[in-house]
Amino acid sequence: MLLLQLQPFNGVSHLTVGTPFPQKKCSRRTLLLRPQAVPSRTQRIMESVSVSGEVGGAGGAYSYEALKRLDQLWSSLCSAQEVVQEPQQVVSSIPSLFRSSDLANKAEGSYDVVVCGGTLGIFIATALCARGLKVAIVERNVLKGREQDWNISRKELLELVEVGVLEEDDIERATSINFNPNRCGFESKGDIWVNNILHLGVSPVKIIEIVKERFISLGGVIFEGCSVSCINIYEDAAVLKLSGDKILSSRLIIDAMGNFxxxxxxxxxxxxxxxxxxxxxxxxxxxxxxxxxDVIFSSSSVKKVGDSQAQYFWEAFPAASGPLDRTTYMFTYVEAQPGSPKLEELLEAYWDLMPEYQGVSLDNLEILRVIYGIFPTYRESPLPAAFCRVLQFGDASGIQSPVSFGGFGSLTRHLGRISAGIYEAINGDYLDSYNLSLLNPYMPNLSASWLFQRAMSAKKQSNVPPDFINELLFANFSCMQRLGDPVLRPFLQDVVQFGPLSKTLGLVMLTKPQILPSIFKQVGVPVLLDWSRHFLMLGYYTFLSTFADPIARPFLNTLPSKTSFQWKRHLEAWKYGAGLDYKL
Incomplete structure (x- = not known):
């Protein structure tokens, strides 16, 4: 007979097959073993790809080991109860009888603002440096961009120029590729073509290098290879304790450490x-x-994945690394529940579906890198400040769309508003949690977007046809196309407005009334009722920004400084919460 024997290999047990020999007394290393698991196609492909230059932030890791770690995190999140174990207490508020000056001699530096998380934090840090504030960045890795392009429009990049983060020439230096037109399509029902939507491929390596140089030239300081151990909030400052026993003192901490x-x-x-x-x-x-x-494309109806259902969507963009290089994403919306598919399961489906979608054989492709990510979102977003002197920014604040999760596009849109507000808060010492929360206010257009994610999520027992999601999306996009650019283009750039949304819904109900019962089945009456509340608030904010703002704004300079600061934030909340900051 054959003998299976356990042997260590690089710290991981593996199996070898040997010839029979006389039986001996079993040692502690002799075990009854299952046959060795055959590596998945995903593992074989990923381990054949050269991996280098992994960085922090979403999408910054490419290895199979990193994929397994992320899947383990995802599985624990799915299997947990509604509330998982109490998380680590990173931030502590110190009673007012203590003051941070007791630690002043130990601190390596005192700053107006310390930004934790540099990948996207470098943009807000540079915007604040350009206003004359003393700013430092804490980054647990080396502060550099990932290899994979960020896709965005030129219009959005120009918003970085307006706040002093980039020069207009820098856009050309950072832009690696430019392409048009861009498609939206849904399972043979028809295609809609647009121009100048996510049509630029920006090199994160280049743009972060450019902004980093500008940040340092403005006097900014970067602490690389440092992670945040704890933050103590005093009455007069916040004190950060970093790995390596570094201590920093700051008037304000900006949390730009992302979704997790x-x-x-x-x-x-x-x-x-x-x-x-x-x-x-x-x-x-x-x-x-x-x-x-492809901005969004669906090539199939709902599919079964393990114990769950999934509706797959695609994005595809030419890549800057070569004329025959292309980045293709497959994504799906799910709930963090037992049975939800793992990333590796999705990749196994990807290898089957992508060749048909792109019209190319997998054997004819050279895989340069494998990309994967988990993007969680919460209904209660943006996240209000929970502590004095601490403010969430970017993905950490939840201000990105729950449909596109476009963190970079969301950053460019809100950077001017938030950096101006932070500058005023620092100068006026309005750093309590209430005043900081005014910088991450309730935005009904963001909350209204939740209905779209729910409508695009497959459910086990929704009692709707398998092609319902594609039918609904095509009906909406067709109606938006008929209504023209003022309706279609804002939506494609994650901006929901009351007028365009009302027109689209009205036209869908007139032209496709037969899908209304399926909508109720798919999303559920409670979700629709909750959405109706945000839809009404969207109309209310539109009214306030259109009619009340012009009346109130001339009086801002006559108000006391703190009251003026607060009213400016309210006017901004009306404008941005109604999507009226967007201009064609």
Whole structure:
């Protein structure tokens, strides 16, 4: 007979097959073993790809080991109860009888603002430096961009120029590729083509290097290879204790540590997200037709994945690394519940579906890198400040769309508003949690977007046809196209406005009344009632920004400084919460 023997290999047990020999007394290393698991296709492909230059932030890791770690995190999130174990207490408020000056001699520096998390934090840090504030960045890795392109429009990049983060020439330096037109399509029902939507591929390596140089030239300081151990909030300052026993003192801490920020976990008390977008994909070489992009495309109806259902969507963009290189993403919206698909399961489906979607054989492609990510989102977003002197920014604040999860586009849109507000808060010492929360206010257009994510999420027992999601999306996009650019373009750039949304819904009900019962089945009456509240608030904010703002604004300079600060934030909340900051 054959003998299976356990042997260590690089710290991981594996199996070898040997010839029979006389039986001996069993040692502690002799075990009854299952046959060795055959590596999955995903594992074989990923381990054949050269991995280098992994960085922090979403999408910054490409290895199979990192994929397994993320899947373990995702599985624990799915299997947990509604509230997981109490998270680590990173931030502590110190009673007012103590003052931070007791630690002044130990601090390596005192700053107006310390930004924790540099990948997107470098943009807000540079905007504040450009206003004359003393700013430092704490980054647990080396502060550099990932290899994978960020897709965005030129219009959005120009907003970085307006706040002093970039020069207009820098846009050309950072832009690696430019392509048009861009497609939206849904399972053979028809395609809608637009121009100048996510049509630029920006190199994160280049743009972060440019902004980093500007930040340092303005006097900014960067602490790389340092993670946040704890933050103590005193009456007069916040004190950060970093790994390596470094201590920094700051008037304000900006948490830009992303979706899985430990401070956000503490504020949300470990609560499970209300929705999750799972994304997998590749950047590969070998695409002959590579001059257009897909903003959103669905090539199939709802599919079964393990114990759950999933509706797959696609994005595809030409990549800057070569004329035949293309980045293809497959994503789906799910809930963090037992049975939800793992990223590796989605990748297994990706290898089957992507060749048909792109019209190319997998054997003819050279996989340059495999991409994957988990993007959680919460109904209670943006996240109000829970502590004095601590403010969430970017993905950590939840201000990105629950449909697109476009963190970089959301950053460019809100950077001017938030940096101006922070500058005023620092100068006026309005750093309590109430005044900081005015910088991350309730935005009904963001809350109204929740209905779209729910409508695009497959459910086990929704009693709707398998192609309902595609039918609904095509009906909406067709109506928006008929209504023209003032309706379609804002929506494609994550801006929901009352007028365009009302027109679209009205036209859908007139032209496709037969899908209304399925909408109720798909999303549920409670969700529709909750959405109706945000829809009404969207109309109310539109009214306030259009008619009340012009009346109130001339009186701002006559008010006391603190009251003026607060009213400016209210006017901004009306404008941005109604999507009226967007201009064609």
């Amino acid at each position: 920020s430990p401070i956000v976990k503490q504020i949300r008390r470990g609560r499970k997200p209300d929705g999750v977008c799972l994304v997998v994909g590749t950047c590969a070489r070998g695409f002959e037709s590579n001059s257009t992009s």
